Amino acid sequence: MQEPLDPSAREHLQPLLHDVILCVTAPAFTASPRDGQLTGARVDGFYDHDRRLLHTLRLLVDGREPEPIGVQPLGPDRVKFTAVHRYTRDGTDDPSVIVERTRTAGGEELLTVRNTGTQTRRLGLSLTAATDLVAVADVKRGYRGPAVPCTAGPLSLSWVSGEQHARVEVVSGPEPEVSAGREEGTLAWRAVVLPGNSGWAVRLTVTGGTDTAPLGHPVAPRTPAPWAEPTVRGDVRLVELVRRGLQDLDALRLADPLRADTGGPEDQFVAAGCPWYLTLFGRDSIWAARMMLPLGTGLARGTLWALARRQGTEHHLFREEAPGRILHELRPADAEHGHGLRLPSRYYGSVDATPLFVTLLVDAWNWGMPDADVDALLPAAERAMDWVRQSCRRDEHGLLRYHSRSGGLRHQSWKDSADAVRDAEGRHVSPPLAVCEVQGYAYEAAVGLAGLLEHRGRHGQAAELRDWAGSLRKRFAELFWIQAASGPASRYPAVAVGEKGQPVTGAASNMGHLLSTGIIDAAGSKDVAAWLAAPGLSSGWGLRSRSAEVPGFNPFSYHGGAVWTHDTAIAVHGLCSTGHRREALVLAEGLLDASMHFDHRMPELYGGETREPASPPPLPYPATCRPQGWSAASGVALLTALLGLRPDAARRVLTIDPAHPAPLLVEGLVLAGHTLDVEVTAAGEGKCSGLPAGWRVENG
Known part of the structure; x- marks a missing residue:
C-alpha cells in the first residue's frame, strides 16, 4: 500500500500556476517550470487520469544543469525547452552546445544535444527521475507524497505503490546505464562524443496508471473533434481568439x-x-x-x-x-x-x-x-x-x-x-x-x-x-x-x-x-x-x-x-440579444x-x-x-x-442581427448539418448563404 501523506504538508497551499507550462491531451497532461527541469516542486510532473506518474525528471550535463534560454509552445499538447551548456575556456560567450527537450502531454520526451561548434565535445549526461504517484487532488491542496521506491530494468525505471504504477523507458537512441536508489533512479550516458556540427538524441516515454481503472471514467477520444473549424476574416483579435x-x-x-x-x-x-x-x-x-x-x-x-x-x-x-x-x-x-x-x-x-x-x-x-x-x-x-x-x-x-x-x-x-x-x-x-x-x-x-x-x-x-x-x-x-x-x-x-x-x-x-x-x-x-x-x-x-x-x-x-x-x-x-450593442x-x-x-x-x-x-x-x-x-x-x-445569430427550429428561421462595428466574414458555420457563410458588411448589414432547405433569414 502507498504510504500516508506527510502530515506536515497540511500547512501547504495550492500551487500557483501563472508561470507553469501546461501541455494537455486529455486525460493526460504535463506541468513544467519554464526551464523544463522537473524537480518535484509544486505541480511539476507527467499526469494521466488524475494521477501524477512522475514528478522529477532532472537533466545534468557534466554534472551541472544547462542554462535555460527559452521555452517555445508547439501547440496545446507539446512544448520545447531550450538551454545551453557553456565552457569557460572557449574564449567566447557564444554557446556551442545546445540542449533541447521537447515534452509531450501524452507522456513522451525527446532530448536532443547539438554541437554547433567545430571542435569535438565529450559530455556526460544524466536524467534523474522520481515520483510520489499521488492523485491530482492531493497536488492541488499542496501535498507531496513520500517518494515511491524505484526499480531499475533494461532501458527503464519503474515505480509501484499499491495499485498505482509508473515507468520511464528509453525507446530510441543510445542505451543508458540504469541505476536505482530508494527514492529515485538515474538514466546515464557517461561518454557522449559529439564531433563538430553533430547531434545526439534519445526518446523517452512515461507510462503508468491504476491497475483497476474505474468503470466508466472518461477516456481519450479515438475520432476527430465533433465540430467544424470555421474560417474567420476581419478583426485579427477575434480571428486569433477563435483559432487558439x-x-x-x-x-x-x-x-x-x-x-x-x-x-x-x-x-x-x-x-x-x-x-x-x-x-x-x-x-x-x-x-x-x-x-x-x-x-x-x-x-x-x-x-x-x-x-x-x-x-x-x-x-x-x-x-x-x-x-x-x-x-x-x-x-x-x-x-x-x-x-x-x-x-x-x-x-x-x-x-x-x-x-x-x-x-x-x-x-x-x-x-x-x-x-x-x-x-x-x-x-x-x-x-x-x-x-x-x-x-x-x-x-x-x-x-x-x-x-x-x-x-x-x-x-x-x-x-x-x-x-x-x-x-x-x-x-x-x-x-x-x-x-x-x-x-x-x-x-x-x-x-x-x-x-x-x-x-x-x-x-x-x-x-x-x-x-x-x-x-x-x-x-x-x-x-x-x-x-x-x-x-x-x-x-x-x-x-x-x-x-x-x-x-x-x-x-x-x-x-x-x-x-x-x-x-x-x-x-x-x-x-x-x-x-x-x-x-x-x-x-x-x-x-x-x-x-x-x-x-x-x-x-x-x-x-x-x-x-x-x-x-x-x-x-x-x-447584451447583444437584448439590443444593448x-x-x-x-x-x-x-x-x-x-x-x-x-x-x-x-x-x-x-x-x-x-x-x-x-x-x-x-x-x-x-x-x-x-x-x-x-x-x-x-x-x-x-x-x-x-x-447576432439566433436560430428558431420551430419556425425554421435564422435571425442575423450584427453588433460588430466592422466588416466580418465567417465561413464554415453549421446549421442543421448544412455549412453556412455569414457576412457583416461595412454598412453593418448581415448576409447569409448556404441555409438548409426550408429555412429563411430574418434581420433583427
Missing part, C-alpha cells in the same frame, strides 16, 4: 466509454480545464457545448449523453444525488480537496447543471440536432425539469435554491468558492441561497422545453411549463430587485436571495447571465446593461465578478473581483484587447484591475487553469454574439 480556443478545446476533448453503440459516433465532451478539472463537469461541459453550437451539434449530443447516462436516480446524501439531478463532477475516486472538502467520485453538488442540461438540449434542437437524438434525450430533459420544479416546490418562496452539507461544496452555483457570495458590506453570506442567474436558467429551461414539447404536439405539458415559468418570473421580479442609492441605474438584481427572502446587496457579474434567459423584461434589461458597462463592473479588460465600488472587492479574488473570460462572453451575448461592445472590446496580452489563449480568469491609458497588461489569476473549457469556447460565443 479551438486548438485548446481539441486538446481538452474526452469520450464517454459507456456508449453501448460502438457503430455510432463517440460521445465526446470537453473537460472543464487543466490541470485541476480534466474530467466531465456538468456545468462547465454544458456551457462549452452551448457556446460551440454554431459549429455543429455533435459536441452537444456527446455532452448530453455523457451526462444523461449519469443522471441521478436515487437520493444519496454524500453524493448529493437526487432523481433527475445532473452530475457536477466525475473523478476516478473519492478525494479530499482540502479545507474540509471531501467529495465522492460521482458528485451532484451543483444547482445550475440541471436546468442548463435542459437548455442545452433545447439550444441543440434549435441549431438543428437530428430529431432522433432530440427525442432520445427528451426523457432525460423532462426528468431534469422535474427535479427543478420539485426543488422549487419545496422552497418557501418557490425559488431554485441550494443547501450545503458538511464536507460538500458550500456554494453550488458557478461561483462556488467558499467566499463567493458577499453583500454590499463585504460580509460573507452563507447558504441556503437562491442565486439570481440560476432562476434565469430555470425560467429559460422551462420556456425552451415548453416550445420543444409543443412542437412535438404535447400542448398540455407545454402550457403547464409556461404557466410555471410565468410564476417564477413574477417571483423573481418581487424578490430580486434592489433599489440603488447611487449608480448607473436606479436598481439592480440581487446576487441572491436568502432563506427568509432577504436579497443580498452589492452589484456583481451574475446579473449578466440573466439577459438572454428572458426572466427580466425590457426595462430590467436596460438597467442591467447600464450596470454591466459602468466602471464598477467593467474593468476595461472585461467584466469583473464583483463591483470595484463595494467593500470586499479584490481584483485577484477568485469570485470577488477577478475577470472571468466566459462570464464576460455570456454577458456580451446577453453599445454596452456589449464596451465588454467585448475589453476582452479582445486582453486576449492580445495572453497570446489569445485566454486563462480561466485574470486580474480585475482598472484599465488606464498607460496601464500595464492584465495578469492571470495566479492559480488559473489554462487551457480551460468555457474560456476556450468563449471566442466562438463572442463571434456568435457579434454576428
